[in-house]
Amino acid sequence: MYISGFGNECASEDPRCPGSLPKGQNNPQVCPYNLYAEQLSGSAFTCPRSTNKRSWLYRILPSVSHKPFESIDQGHMVHNWDEVGPDPNQLRWKPFEIPKASQKKVDFVSGLHTLCGAGDIKSNNGLAVHIFLCNSSMENRCFYNSDGDFLIVPQKGRLLIYTEFGKMLLQPNEICVIQRGMRFSVDVFEETRGYVLEVYGAHFELPDLGPIGANGLANPRDFLIPVAWYEDRQVPGGYTVINKFQGKLFASKQDVSPFNVVAWHGNYTPYKYNLENFMVINAVAFDHADPSIFTVLTAKSLRPGVAIADFVIFPPRWGVADKTFRPPYYHRNCMSEFMGLIKGHYEAKQGGFLPGGGSLHSAMTPHGPDADCFEKASQASLQPERVADGTMAFMFESSLSLAVTKWGLKTCNCLDENYYKCWEPLRSHFTPNSRSPTEPK
DSSP: OEEEOSSOOEEEEOTTSTTOSOSSOSSOSSOGGGOEEEEEESSOTTSOGGGOOEEEEEESSOTTOSOOOEEOOOTBOOOOTTSSOOOOSOEEEOOOOOOOTTTOOOOTTTTEEEEEEEEETTTTEEEEEEEEEEOSOOSSEEEEESSEEEEEEEEESOEEEEETTEEEEEOTTEEEEEOTTOOEEEEESSSEEEEEEEEESOOOBOOOOGGGOSSOBSOGGGOEEEOOOOOOOEEEEEEEEEEEETTEEEEEEEEEOSOOEEEEEESOOOEEEEGGGOBOOOOSSSSOOOGGGGEEEEEEOSSTTOEEEEEEEEOSEEEOOTTSOOSOOOBOOSSEEEEEEEESOBTTBSSSOOTTOEEEEOTTOOBOOOHHHHHHHHHOOOOOEEESTTOEEEEEEESSOOEEOHIIIIITOOBOTTGGGGGTTOOOOOOTTOOSOOOOO
């Protein structure tokens, strides 16, 4: 079950303990059911009300009840953006390979692989793009991130996510955001793959709509927040809490499950969203609206109109623009564009860009439709048509110049060395003696 609404002040209590939320105050001398009160702050105390994020949790034991943290193996999670030299080329990855459960059990945290990123964790400014490749559930293990927010995009397989606020079931074509500091654990049901956008120093919010008006794009009521659920469970041998702090992983042990929150209230919560609910706005006369019109969530920088990261989708829609080259235009961008594909075929590249893979077009690196797409679209009859049915591509777009990790360039063995060849067949159609273009047949 879920509560509806983006960024709302919500309250929830597990029905097994009615009245577990204190009445009229946050921190009574003795809480109902003899629970502990704990505040989780996602912003500075003195932030304006419009950006102030916090929740109060009423739990069986406070989260401070754990043994000291100790450093653990990083796996493939990194934050060193100088591992390898910069590469300005167009980059494309074939579907990232999921390890076989019969060979080695890998859960969500141990299956995180950093692909690219930029910025500085300690100054709370930047981002990282991770790929998760896992085949087993997190058993008596949870994770929380002291560095930033996780936007999780599953591509293959469902995720059952336990959080301190309740449970969320996440399927491909849905996303969720686990905000900074929130403990969670992930169960999987098969070999599972997906993408993570991690943002430091900012929270995701809905983009401003401007002249669009009050409604459109991702509507606030379609975001879902879990309801309170707790387990009062002792863990013989200890429950492992994994923390990502200043880019490093640490682990501590405690005797009980961390999902012991009986009730909570506030506006700092995890949430999920179904991409099918996105209300698409598009050009209906001629030319293109810029892809920013497909923004679901944004993490703003301090510069007005410039994002640390935008989460953008390319959903099924109608294409009706007249006298227009309808696929995405050729482009050089001051922003960095990482693209992934959840299902189907991306309209600008029918082959090579596959579900579970990705591409990166760095700042000012040219990109656009492949030769086959250009030839077909230039001659197409411009009738109203459905675009991207059965498909969902997305983009993590950033004002930062993203550096690719050693795993991304070498170790993963998924980099498509022949990507550049999709543009090689492009040929000149220049007619210096005739201004009139050739009319499509």
